[in-house]
Amino acid sequence: MDSDEGNAQRVPLSQRPDWSDVTPVPQDDGPNPVVPIAYKEEFVETMNYFRAVYLADERSPRALWLTAEAIRLNAGNYTVWHFRRLILEALDGDLHDELGFTENIAKSNSKNYQIWHHRRWVAEKLGTDATSKELEFTKKILTLDAKNYHAWSHRQWVLQALGGWDDELHYCWQLLEEDIFNNSAWNQRYFVITTSPLLGGLEAMRESEVSYSVEAIVAHPENESPWRYLRGLYKGDIESWVNDPQVSSVCLKVLSAKNNNFTFALSTLLDLLCHGLQPSQELRDVVDALKASGENDQPDPDLAKTVCWILESVDPMRANYWKWRKSKLIS
Amino acid sequence: MDSSASQTPTVSQRDQWMVEHRIFQIYDFFGGLPRKAQSAMLELQRENHMEYLIKGLKRLEPSFSVLDANRPWLCYWILHSIALLGECVEPELEDNVVDFLSHCQDPNGGYGGGPGQMPHLATTYAAVNALITVGGERSLSSINRMHDAGEIDVRACYTAISVASFLNILDNELVQNVGDYIVRCQTYEGGIAGEPGAEAHGGYTFCGFATMILINEANRLDLAGLLDWVAFRQGKECGFQGRTNKLIDSCYSFWQGGVFALLQRFHSTLDEQLALPHSGEGDCTNDSQKTGLNASCPVNLNSIGYNFIKQPAETEPLFHSLALQQYILLCGQDIEGGMRDKPGKGRDYYHTCYSLSGLSGCQYSSAEDEDSPPLPSAVMGPYSNLLEPIHPLFNVVLEKYYEAHEFFAMS
Numbered sequence: 001m002d003s004d005e006g007n008a009q010r011v012p013l014s015q016r017p018d019w020s021d022v023t024p025v026p027q028d029d030g031p032n033p034v035v036p037i038a039y040k041e042e043f044v045e046t047m048n049y050f051r052a053v054y055l056a057d058e059r060s061p062r063a064l065w066l067t068a069e070a071i072r073l074n075a076g077n078y079t080v081w082h083f084r085r086l087i088l089e090a091l092d093g094d095l096h097d098e099l100g101f102t103e104n105i106a107k108s109n110s111k112n113y114q115i116w117h118h119r120r121w122v123a124e125k126l127g128t129d130a131t132s133k134e135l136e137f138t139k140k141i142l143t144l145d146a147k148n149y150h151a152w153s154h155r156q157w158v159l160q161a162l163g164g165w166d167d168e169l170h171y172c173w174q175l176l177e178e179d180i181f182n183n184s185a186w187n188q189r190y191f192v193i194t195t196s197p198l199l200g201g202l203e204a205m206r207e208s209e210v211s212y213s214v215e216a217i218v219a220h221p222e223n224e225s226p227w228r229y230l231r232g233l234y235k236g237d238i239e240s241w242v243n244d245p246q247v248s249s250v251c252l253k254v255l256s257a258k259n260n261n262f263t264f265a266l267s268t269l270l271d272l273l274c275h276g277l278q279p280s281q282e283l284r285d286v287v288d289a290l291k292a293s294g295e296n297d298q299p300d301p302d303l304a305k306t307v308c309w310i311l312e313s314v315d316p317m318r319a320n321y322w323k324w325r326k327s328k329l330i331s
Numbered sequence: 332m333d334s335s336a337s338q339t340p341t342v343s344q345r346d347q348w349m350v351e352h353r354i355f356q357i358y359d360f361f362g363g364l365p366r367k368a369q370s371a372m373l374e375l376q377r378e379n380h381m382e383y384l385i386k387g388l389k390r391l392e393p394s395f396s397v398l399d400a401n402r403p404w405l406c407y408w409i410l411h412s413i414a415l416l417g418e419c420v421e422p423e424l425e426d427n428v429v430d431f432l433s434h435c436q437d438p439n440g441g442y443g444g445g446p447g448q449m450p451h452l453a454t455t456y457a458a459v460n461a462l463i464t465v466g467g468e469r470s471l472s473s474i475n476r477m478h479d480a481g482e483i484d485v486r487a488c489y490t491a492i493s494v495a496s497f498l499n500i501l502d503n504e505l506v507q508n509v510g511d512y513i514v515r516c517q518t519y520e521g522g523i524a525g526e527p528g529a530e531a532h533g534g535y536t537f538c539g540f541a542t543m544i545l546i547n548e549a550n551r552l553d554l555a556g557l558l559d560w561v562a563f564r565q566g567k568e569c570g571f572q573g574r575t576n577k578l579i580d581s582c583y584s585f586w587q588g589g590v591f592a593l594l595q596r597f598h599s600t601l602d603e604q605l606a607l608p609h610s611g612e613g614d615c616t617n618d619s620q621k622t623g624l625n626a627s628c629p630v631n632l633n634s635i636g637y638n639f640i641k642q643p644a645e646t647e648p649l650f651h652s653l654a655l656q657q658y659i660l661l662c663g664q665d666i667e668g669g670m671r672d673k674p675g676k677g678r679d680y681y682h683t684c685y686s687l688s689g690l691s692g693c694q695y696s697s698a699e700d701e702d703s704p705p706l707p708s709a710v711m712g713p714y715s716n717l718l719e720p721i722h723p724l725f726n727v728v729l730e731k732y733y734e735a736h737e738f739f740a741m742s
Binding site for chain 2: 025027028029030031032033034035036037038039040043047051054073074075076077078079082146147149152153156157160178179180181182183184187190191195223224225228229231232233235267271274316317318319320321324328
């Protein structure tokens with residue numbers, strides 16, 4: 001059975017001898033359905049025949065072929081995908097071929113949940129034989145869209161279930177070289193340093209990762225990703241985050257620079273102060289310098305309050321949030 | 332790494348600048364108009380939207396074949412949008428909705444994406460919400476109770492728990508491991524991901540947070556971290572983005588914007604987590620007491636949805652409500668009716684539903700309680716833009732929620 005190309009050449013199933021024993025089952029929408037779709041002839045026929053084999057629970061090669069046709073017409077039909085899996089199990093189908101099949105469908109449907117779910121099912125069955133193929137496949141998708149949520153989820157699943165961690169940190173580094181603003185790559189980096197069995201875990205990696213984030217911050221202080229990543233490196237240990245001199249010093253560096261990208265530096269400083277940072281005189285001075293251009297002349301001894309006040313002005317989209325933060329400061 | 336000046340822009344930067352450019356063109360044009368013209372531009376195109384919505388309910392083009400397994404969603408998106416606009420659907424059409432969804436129902440309970448399809452959590456959620464939006468005895472009594480097995484995904488948790496809560500069948504057995512799972516899904520950024528390890532994302536953040544509230548475990552999340560992450564998801568373009576350094580999209584007006592409505596009723600817990608004395612009763616179980624739940628009594632999970640909305644919102648919303656409304660009205664509306672992700676994208680029912688839901692959320696974000704209507708200053712554009720209020724946990728129109736709640740409480 002070969003797949004047809006182009007409606008003009010397609011032989012309707014009703015005219016095919018190898019389907020002559022099957023009575024197609026029409027869809028039972030009821031008499032006055034809502035949201036009725038004006039399906040094309042090919043769609044109606046394919047689904048009518050699918051319903052027939054599905055209801056008969058026919059797990060045959062021709063049924064397998066039919067599910068492929070149905071999927072091509074609507075890759076979102078999870079019932080069809082489910083039945084396809086039942087058939088593959090019954091026929092002990094070639095799962096490597098199946099990877100090829102999903103790759104084909106994924107080319108035009110990379111954001112479709114069912115495809116990725118199916119891929120995961122196949123890979124799980126193949127086990128470690130599939131590892132490199134899966135990493136390659138997700139890499140391919142990520143080359144087209146470096147933030148594809150499904151691809152990243154699948155990649156994480158592959159690493160945890162099947163392994164292949166060796167090059168992952170380097171892969172993150174590569175993606176960040178291409179686009180330092182790619183938050184998905186930063187997230188993956190976090191995943192690798194916290195989960196990879198080849199690395200020492202978060203605390204062991206912390207120092208080098210702090211340096212890496214600080215470098216990224218200094219290059220683009222307006223980039224939110226490394227700021228959150230830096231904070232994340234101290235998850236569960238805020239005190240160490242407050243006490244790491246590199247954190248307060250990168251805030252100082254950014255605030256001292258002659259550009260306007262200091263929202264995250266101020267926000268980070270605010271958080272540090274709320275968690276007990278004793279600010280240096282330099283920090284106080286640089287914050288006061290930012291305030292000097294404003295109308296308020298009163299020097300507020302409470303640095304955190306001043307920071308909130310500045311943020312209300314330089315980050316007006318979040319004015320209500322900064323006002324609320326200010327109201328929560330213990331005076 | 333070089334300084335920004337000497338490098339070519341990255342993909343993220345380029346995409347972001349293109350969107351900003353387009354949107355600021357619209358805002359600049361708007362800013363230069365006389366008052367009356369501005370008011371006209373800010374008007375919610377109710378008639379056009381209704382035309383688009385009713386048309387979809389009655390007939391969909393062949394290109395919709397890719398949504399053939401999502402027809403309950405189409406029902407919900409369309410009906411909820413109509414309800415938000417404060418409009419009605421003719422009784423005959425309503426009956427057709429109920430009948431159609433019955434044809435999608437599985438004999439063992441649950442709804443599939445279309446007649447003859449397997450039941451699925453997401454389509455069940457959509458069908459139930461659609462039927463609640465239709466309202467009335469016939470619609471509500473058509474829902475058969477069911478028992479679902481859990482799937483592994485934050486969105487699946489939400490759809491299951493939400494439906495169970497509505498139908499009064501939430502119990503500890505169903506709920507047991509859900510809280511543990513969602514806690515693992517809160518990322519280092521503060522938002523919530525679809526699975527542990529994945530990236531913090533607006534859709535999953537709403538689903539995760541709403542679920543935790545419904546199972547009375549919201550205090551297990553780092554709410555301060557959650558708030559900080561979601562606050563930064565509103566860009567200078569005024570709309571919300573789904574993830575850090577990604578583009579804004581009108582649907583996040585609800586997914587992200589909606590989180591604030593939930594947080595507004597959680598300030599005691601937030602204060603606790605910030606290790607601050609609460610300005611109210613200063614009691615650790617403040618939020619619990621307010622929701623009618625008590626550490627010493629067994630928690631009635633099925634009352635949480637109802638008690639949540641009865642509780643007053645404690646503060647001003649912590650996002651920029653007027654800015655978001657501006658984005659939705661000036662950039663989200665399609666000239667022929669319906670709403671879209673952003674200028675340059677096509678309209679669709681999903682974006683229409685969530686843009687309008689987000690808009691409603693904004694309009695009511697300063698309202699202290701459900702009995703006081705929003706002040707004109709809270710509504711962007713003419714006051715006639717005012718939509719119906721929603722229940723922020725379930726995203727159905729509040730009036731419809733009460734009707735359904737009463738119905739299921741008695742059955």
